[in-house]
Amino acid sequence: MKENRQKTLELALRDPFLVSHDTHSLQKLAKIFSKTNLSLEKLSTDKRVALCGGFMTKFLAEILPLFFLQRGISPTLYESEYGSFQQDIINKESELSSFNPELVVFFPTHRDLRFIPPTGASNSIVENCLGREIDFWMNLLKNIDAPTILFTFDPPLTRRLGEVDGLKPGGFLNYIRSVNTRLASDAPGHIKLIDTEQLCASVGETLWHDQRLYHMAKQPMSMDALPIIANSIAASASAILGKARKVLVLDLDNTLWGGIIGDDGLDGITLGPETSDGESFIEFQKYLKSLSERGIVLAVCSKNSKEIALQPFREHGAMVLQEADFPVFVANYKDKATNIRAIAKTLNVGLDTVVFADDSPVECALVRKQLPEVWVVELAGDPSEFIRCLDHFIPFPVASLTEEDFARSASYQSLNAVHSELQETTDIEGFLRDLKPVAILEYVRDDTVERMSQLIAKTNQFKLNPNTFSTSELRKKSSEVLAFRLKDRLQDYGIVSVIVTETDYDADALILRNWVMSCRVFSRRLEFLIREKISETAIEKGLSRLRLEYLQSGRNDLICDLLPALGFSESKMPNWFEADSISPKNLPPHFIALEEAPS
Known part of the structure; x- marks a missing residue:
């Protein structure tokens, strides 16, 4: 019986549609989890x-850990007492401060607004109230240093100006929307907002609000709303902490179009405005295109000959997605689990970053069984529901969007071109030189700090340890941060490596608190140029040693082999490595020119 319960829990935590479970079922799962010995070492980050x-x-805290665990995060939770969040945040001696959170979830409601204008107030009065309101909340948020998920203020159940309450200056809903808009505009970089009004709309107002429950237990939203709230929190947390998924592997037949291209031919597939299903497939492709444009990597995994699979992309006038939108296009007759492994290897990502969408129950079942890390979405039935089906569980949450996100698909295309040429060439050094690579040393600025924080959080393979740094922390340490942008004759890859250092004159050492590098630039020898720059920085400070802490995660094993090549050896302290500040003389040539961006 116990083994069955544990199996039920494990299956639930691998299910992307955990959010579709009702609250009562989730409470049962939470109780199973509290009594189980489920091993989480490989599953999650504490x-x-x-x-x-x-x-x-x-009630929210009861089910919230399940959604964190589903996304690879094992939380130790602290709850503020009812009515005490303001004192908790301001008081540096509070239990919250002693808890020293690595992530804060801050969920005020419209009942917490301080300067609500009177009904029918003039524009000038509303603006005055709005200014005081924003000042209050911004001053409160300044007391939170950790990365924070902030819920915007929810819409009220009753509208004091009736159906125009959201449109007129004296309306309460209008005021709430104005506060939310200003918060979204003015919140510091380490604050990630959740659009509560959108959540309310997705649940439905009648299911969101529960006045009786509020009067009985001081929970204003219904129990039915809790799964969607918990899922939104966990999704945002995964984006902030670098645990979000970033690759969508797609089938073709009955997924991007209706019918089977190999059997029905180009004229026989369903795609285009002539039919409702054909129009639905167009809308689904537009949705997928929007994912690609914000940095989600699309890949094809189809049981077809490649020539036939590519025919709609090259010849069908209604196709929204083009061949160039897929950095990896796999069409063959191998099983899809094997192909997905190959796709992940080509993209240099872990299987736990992949979502797979297919219409076939058999293919979906196979991938679920053989690749439990992959989230599997069965797109069966009405194609007009495909977008809702995929978007419902928030597979690709956004913490922030940077230049690198918008250029990611093109970056992977260039990466594949480089890898293909590398495999074919016999003169690797000549090839690397001909790429004409240039590294640009970047500084912490308003236009770079988001990407630096994001890269440190999201990187898994080239990463010394789990230490992350919020945008506010990076600003404070700006003089100790080294970041590198890489470009070559193919493209500008954006900021691809960040090193956060600390100067320890007592130990005569420059400490590397963390060093990360994007998997997109592996094999480009950038790490050797960076080693030279780290040496230069240490010598300029008059320091003779370099020190770093390397903690194996199961994903960053390549560091183990690289450290000796960079001149590092194990020190007497466990997990710590040291090197002379002078670079080893035998570093391989990197052929990368170094430039410096404006500070």
Whole structure:
């Protein structure tokens, strides 16, 4: 019986549609988890998470760990007492401060607004109230240093100006929307907002609000709303902490179009405005295109000959997606689990970053069984529901969007071109030289700090240890941060490596608190140029040693082999490595020119 319960829990945590379970079922799973010995070492990253709400958060906190675990995060939760979040945040001696959270979830409601204008107030009065409101909340948020998920203020159940309450200056809903818009505009970089009004709309107002429950237990939203709230929190947390998925592998037949291209031919597939299904497939392709444009990598995995699979992309006038939108296009007759492994290897990503969408129950079952790390979405039935089906569980949450995100698909295309040429060439050094690579030393600026923080959080393979740094922390350490942009004759890859250092004059050492590098630039020898720059920085400070902490995660094993090549050897302290500040003389040539960006 116990083994069955544990199996049920494991299957639930691998299910991308955990959010579709009702709250009662989730509470049962939470109880199973509290009594199980489920091994989480490989499943998750430990994080201290503080939950501060303007309401009683007991029921939310009960199921929230399940959604964190589903996304690879094992939380230790702290809950603020009801009505005490303001004191908790401001008081540096509070239990919240002692807990030292690595992530804060802050969920006020419209009942917590401080300067609500009177009904029918003039524009000038509303603006005055709005200014005071924003000042209050921004001053409160300044007391939170950790990465923070902030819920915007929810819409009220009753509208004091009736159906125009959201449109007129004296309306309460209008005021709430104005506050939310200003918060979205003015919140510091380490604050990630969740659009509560959108959540409310997705649940439905009648299911969101529960006045009776609020009067009984001080929880204003219904129990039915909790799964969607918990899923939104965990999705945002995964984006902030670098655990979000970033690759969508797609089938073709009955997924991007209706019918089977190999059997039905180009004229026989369903795609285009002539039919409702054909129009639905167009809308689905537009949705997928929008994912690609914000940095989600699309790949094809189809049981077809490649020539036939490519025919709609090259010849069908209604196709929205083009061949160039897929950095990896696999069409053959191998099983899809094998092909997905190959796709992940080509993209240099882990299987736990992959979502697979297919219409075939058999193919979906095979991938679920053989690749449990992959999230599998069965797109069966009405194609008009495909977008809702995929988007419902928030597979690709956004913490921030940077230049590198918008250029990621093109970057992987260039990466594949480089890898293909590398495999064919016999003169690797000549090839690397001919790429004419240039590294640009970047500084912490308003236009770079988001990407630096994002890269440190999201990188898994070339990463010394789990230490992450919020945008506010990087600003404070700006003089100790080295970041590198890489470009070559193919493209500008953006900021691809960040090193956060610390000067320890007592130990005569420059400490590398963390060093990360994007998998997109592996094999480009950038790490050797960076080693030279680190040496130069240490010598300029008059330091003779370099020190770093390397913690194996199961994903960053390549560091183990690289450290000796960079001149590092194990020190007497466990997990710590040291090197002379002078670079080893036998570093391989990198052929990368170094430039410096404006500070």
